[in-house]
Amino acid sequence: xxxxxxxxxxxxxxxxxxxxxxxxxxxxxxxxxxxxxxxxxxxxxxxxxxxxxxxxxxxxxxxxxxxxxxxxxxxxxxxxxxxxxxxxxxxxxxxxxxxxxxxxxxxxxxxxxxxxxxxxxxxxxxxxxxxxxxxxxxxxxxxxxxxxxxxxxxxxxxxxxxxxxxxxxxxxxxxxxxxxxxxxxxxxxxxxxxxxxxxxxxxxxxxxxxxxxxxxxxxxxxxxxxxxxxxxxxxxxxxxxxxxxxxxx
Amino acid sequence: xxxxxxxxxxxxxxxxxxxxxxxxxxxxxxxxxxxxxxxxxxxxxxxxxxxxxxxxxxxxxxxxxxxxxxxxxxxxxxxxxxxxxxxxxxxxxxxxxxxxxxxxxxxxxxxxxxxxxxxxxxxxxxxxxxxxxxxxxxxxxxxxxxxxxxxxxxxxxxxxxxxxxxxxxxxxxxxxxxxxxxxxxxxxxxxxxxxxxxxxxxxxxxxxxxxxxxxxxxxxxxxxxxxxxxxxxxxxxxxxxxxxxxxxx
DNA sequence: CAGAGTTTGCGAACATCGTTCTCGAACTAG
DNA sequence: CTAGTTCGAGAACGATGTTCGCAAACTCTG
Numbered sequence: 001x002x003x004x005x006x007x008x009x010x011x012x013x014x015x016x017x018x019x020x021x022x023x024x025x026x027x028x029x030x031x032x033x034x035x036x037x038x039x040x041x042x043x044x045x046x047x048x049x050x051x052x053x054x055x056x057x058x059x060x061x062x063x064x065x066x067x068x069x070x071x072x073x074x075x076x077x078x079x080x081x082x083x084x085x086x087x088x089x090x091x092x093x094x095x096x097x098x099x100x101x102x103x104x105x106x107x108x109x110x111x112x113x114x115x116x117x118x119x120x121x122x123x124x125x126x127x128x129x130x131x132x133x134x135x136x137x138x139x140x141x142x143x144x145x146x147x148x149x150x151x152x153x154x155x156x157x158x159x160x161x162x163x164x165x166x167x168x169x170x171x172x173x174x175x176x177x178x179x180x181x182x183x184x185x186x187x188x189x190x191x192x193x194x195x196x197x198x199x200x201x202x203x204x205x206x207x208x209x210x211x212x213x214x215x216x217x218x219x220x221x222x223x224x225x226x227x228x229x230x231x232x233x234x235x236x237x238x239x240x241x242x243x244x245x246x247x248x249x
Numbered sequence: 250x251x252x253x254x255x256x257x258x259x260x261x262x263x264x265x266x267x268x269x270x271x272x273x274x275x276x277x278x279x280x281x282x283x284x285x286x287x288x289x290x291x292x293x294x295x296x297x298x299x300x301x302x303x304x305x306x307x308x309x310x311x312x313x314x315x316x317x318x319x320x321x322x323x324x325x326x327x328x329x330x331x332x333x334x335x336x337x338x339x340x341x342x343x344x345x346x347x348x349x350x351x352x353x354x355x356x357x358x359x360x361x362x363x364x365x366x367x368x369x370x371x372x373x374x375x376x377x378x379x380x381x382x383x384x385x386x387x388x389x390x391x392x393x394x395x396x397x398x399x400x401x402x403x404x405x406x407x408x409x410x411x412x413x414x415x416x417x418x419x420x421x422x423x424x425x426x427x428x429x430x431x432x433x434x435x436x437x438x439x440x441x442x443x444x445x446x447x448x449x450x451x452x453x454x455x456x457x458x459x460x461x462x463x464x465x466x467x468x469x470x471x472x473x474x475x476x477x478x479x480x481x482x483x484x485x486x487x488x489x490x491x492x493x494x495x496x497x498x
Numbered sequence: 499c500a501g502a503g504t505t506t507g508c509g510a511a512c513a514t515c516g517t518t519c520t521c522g523a524a525c526t527a528g
Numbered sequence: 529c530t531a532g533t534t535c536g537a538g539a540a541c542g543a544t545g546t547t548c549g550c551a552a553a554c555t556c557t558g
Binding site: 262263264265266267292293294304305308313314 | 514515516517518519523524525526527
Binding site: 004005008142145146148150155158159163166171172173174175176177180181184185188192203204206207208211216223226229230231236239240241243244246 | 253254256257391394395397399404407408411412414415420421422423424425426429430433434437441452453455456457459460465466467468469471472473474475477478479480485488489490491492493495
């Protein structure tokens, strides 16, 4: 029935008619389409015709359109440039797989100091790359939030982040949670940056302006009239992560 | 051409044939459908047939399906129970609309103290209600992230939150940003809670288990083997908000 | 070389979807 | 009553994701 996720499904077979295309080719075509015309343009028919075939052919490589989106997300995740995290006095190398990790460190993980391996700096660097990636592939902000990303490149990235956080005393679940939240927030910020002055943005701000003029929302009016801008990207990332992984509030 | 957002479009006309249905009825039918069978079940045809008519009739009340989703989101936003925020030594009532708001307070907004109006407590209360709302209407976690919510009930909620934050020295843009991020994070957490043991969750964790057994992801394996659970909802909300609106890091 | 077994290619078709067209019906204003 | 306007809704259009079925291409076995 269900032969599991696409990641543990063999792409080629030793016998039978050899495939004329590959997952990578289809994925690349879909990414090109999405980069140029948005995620809605990634139609089975359009991807197929971009490769010179009919829609049905794609289903030999992918079981569903959602799987194609998974492939796309993981393919662009290969663009990360991950430098090994700064080694760390204790808890540096991979912990022995069987034993409980991080038994003792308590006073570890102060704010954003320079000691304890500088996990914050490593996370901020990854966050910047994520934002840049979403700038190159705006459809990511639409495709990612509804989909758990567990492809090989995504897992390599996750492993890198966890390595960066290796010296941190928080629980594994907390770290995974913090990373998921961080990615969600970056998606929010990136999408907000991209929709600047879109066709729908203008009439929306105009409507908001009208609402505030009618009264009844004084605090909203004051917030919109405030000349001071929002916090910068690095600030937001830093505050999110120190909030989530900093000392108990 | 474009007659603006649905919120400033008259629902009824003084002349012409009177409408047999109302936006509220259609919205209610759509919400019932979404609560029972998910957002994908909210089809123009199914909503229409739930009201005993054809699909074309809905377009007298709504210009597009997305507008119907906007109506749905704002309709359930009416379920919030907003108690007026605790008054506050200074910066209590609505600021005079023309003047710059919050000129002087500097040392305000410490961590989660009891003074300065307890903005954190108010925000946590709203966050709890949002989570409960998403529990009652799981489709919200899918419908909200890709859609700016500016209906009347959503704006009332936003006004309430900004009133709660009235005494806080941060800029209006920062407060709006923090609220948007908070909602996004709540959506993430709620969706994670809902997808517990879905049809797709089992095979995904199984796949992850296999990956960790293969080696190559020692930190991920350690994180998954960590018996300690993630932070609770109130903790996450508190940490997010104190991180975003607390003193500079 | 011949057949069996297996996989791929893909035209055709199906079920749905959102949306538009169109025109008769129902109502108000003058 | 007439003119003007809005509503109802059947029919249809175009597009979508996906499935079916069969011919073609290949490996393996003998």
